[in-house]
Amino acid sequence: MEHYNTAALPARAKRPKDKASVEAAVKIVTQNVIHALDGHQCVGIDELNAKITALVDGINAAEPFRGNATSRRALFDQFERDVLTALPTTPWQRTEWKRAKVAPNFHIRVHNVHYSVPHQLVGRTVDVRITGDSLAVFDAGQRVATHQLARVRGVYVTDTDHIPANMGDTRGLWTSEYFLREAAKIGPATRQVIFELIETKAIPAQAYQACRNVLNMGKHANKPILEEACRRLVSTDGARRAVSYTAVKNMMAAVRKDTSTRPTGTDLSTDLPTSRPTRDVPTPTARDTRGAYLGGAAQFSLENLTKKGSA
The missing domain is CATH 2.40.50 (OB fold (Dihydrolipoamide Acetyltransferase, E2P))
Incomplete structure (x- = not known):
């Protein structure tokens, strides 16, 4: 409405006379346009629009109008046309x-x-x-x-x-020095990753959000994992990986996986006793088997089973 310099005046609830003229116009169009075109076949939208335009023009030119020897178009030309404003030069946009x-x-x-x-x-x-x-x-x-x-x-x-002209006044602002200083607290590899993130942007401030996200991944005892992930990213061994927040995140997941699947170096066979434990010395297992009958595969041989059955 503001774009066209107009205002809407809504009808009151349960006041049908507030929109009586509108309802009457709907009835006139229904009878003189919609019903008039009932059964008419058009070969295209242009033909249909031409038919509708001719019927509407007939309504506006019809005389008499409301008991006077005039028409709707004549009243519009006499009282309304001159007070209308021109349409805006630019179309309306949402x-x-x-x-x-x-x-x-x-x-x-x-x-x-x-x-x-x-x-x-x-x-x-x-x-x-x-x-x-x-x-x-x-x-x-x-x-x-x-x-x-x-x-x-x-x-x-x-x-x-x-962009701040005087970078000395940085209260409340993120700066490259701030992120480099915080990254150095974690380790040299993390500082190198933050440095490369900032260097890849023509405007350093555009890298600050990624720097913040990388440093946040080092919270809650994750600093060693973050430092190892950054070390692998900036390592000169093999193909050099591109540095990004996503690359650091994926590398941290790889470090966690390697840590969880790495062998502990304990040989279980060296922890087993060389002789059969006595009843006074419990077997170092998860279950308490001090009162159980222990035997090897020979206990289930045919000879032993026959002896037990004849006893």
């Missing part, structure tokens, strides 16, 4: 509103795409308007950023004007 919080890398996430905003807005919640192929960001009613809508999921759309 508008969608969203809310998003500005991350420490001064980007917001909308439909799995990251869009930059001025870094001063880090931590604030902003309004996002999507109209056609344009995305606008508003803070307190003021537009602070405009971007072309991206169609590829996971990409970053960054305006260089939004």
Whole structure:
């Protein structure tokens, strides 16, 4: 409605007279257009539209109208045509509103795409308007950023004007130094992975979310696994693997699998006693068999079974 500079005035509930003229127009069209075309066959949509246009023109030109020697079209030309405004020059486009919080890398996430905003807005919640192929960001009613809508999921759309000019003022912001420092606490291989993640981006801030996700995988006693996974990724032995969050995640799964299936080095045969245990010394098994009758395969020979049966 705003696009066409109009407003809708809905009818009240249970007040049929509020829309009496509309209902009457529906009845007139039904009788003079729909019923008139009953049984008529058209060879195409153009022929059908031409028939409907001719019938509607007949309704608008019919005289008399409401007991006066005039027509609907004459009244429209006399009272309404001159007060109508022109249609907008641009067609209407669907508008969608969203809310998003500005991350420490001064980007917001909308439909799995990251869009930059001025870094001063880090931590604030902003309004996002999507109209056609344009995305606008508003803070307190003021537009602070405009971007072309991206169609590829996971990409970053960054305006260089939004990057902090003075990186000395980094309160509340993610920085390359911060992630490198945190990665060094885990190990040199993890720091190398974070360094390569940042180096692959033309704008370092576009790598910060991936850096954060990698470091988060080292929480809860997983630091040794993360460091080993990163060591394998950056190892110069064999083919060099590309560094990414997904690569680190998959390598950590491989490290866990290798750890769980690795032999312990214990030879079970050396732990078994060389002589038959006595009743006073329990057998080191999971079950208590001190009161059980123990015997080998010879106990089930035909000779022993015959002796037992004759006893």
